[in-house]
Amino acid sequence: MEGIRFENTRFDPDLIEFHGIAQQMARSVGYTADLNIEKKLAQLLRLRVAQMNECSYCLILHTQAAHDQGVPAAKVAHLPSWRESTMFDEPEKAALAYCEGLTAYDLPGFAPLHEALTAHFDEKQIAEIAAIVINMNLWTRLKLAQGQVPVLDG
Template identity: 80%
Template sequence: MSEITFKNTRFDPDLVEFHGIAQQMAKSVGYTADMAVEKQLAQLLRLRVAQMNACSYCLILHTKAAHDQGIHPAKVAHLASWQESTMFDAAEQTALSYCEALTAYDLAGFAPLHEAMTEHFSETEIAEVAAIVINMNLWTRLKLAQGATPVLES
């Protein structure tokens, strides 16, 4: 099978130590971090942010990570239309709504979504969900700015 690599088409983010900052945060809330929030849910949130921000690098990385986490392939493929699905439980739906509001900066709708999170998650888990979404938004915007373009190597 061919490998996918990425080339920067705009700038090298390490010129301003951007990768180092993002990697430091990823140690706490990235896809290999040990957290209180359920690992599969965390991965769905990362992938949803990647979808919303159309980040090729993150879509490829986090689709593979979702499969590696054991998330059913149909659930991964169906994530973009989660609102029209019965594949996601109430806690996942609440977290995905929160994720989307935080990513889209829905200031008016955010407070009730945050309150709804308390029905399913502890204070620590809510903080982790917010950090996961914030971290993914940082990564997606970094990869967009640097022009991380996928290249299929044969």
């Protein structure tokens, strides 16, 4: 994230050791964790949560992480319209639907979203998908609450 720094505009989450709690979870399912699901899919899920929650910090970080994982730029650009894009395969679509359902949870019928995953992923992979989405929701909400905003250097 060259040329960008981040500033807190609301509060420092370390006042209550919040970062420590979040970092503990990130070690298990964050973008540097060793998981059973494909790394590119994990990055798409993280980035989709960041998009849905409009977290500047997470959008910048996870767009770069997706690039670093080899996710094509066009696929990243089409992520908000994954339902209409032919760039996403059926397992990715099932995982993205689940991701959106778990993030927004105002979608009717969450159970079918979970059931759709079982056609493409085993139980451990489904647990990882859920944990990735939950972890990203924690981080996006933390960054939004603390008011972390990007500032261009120079």
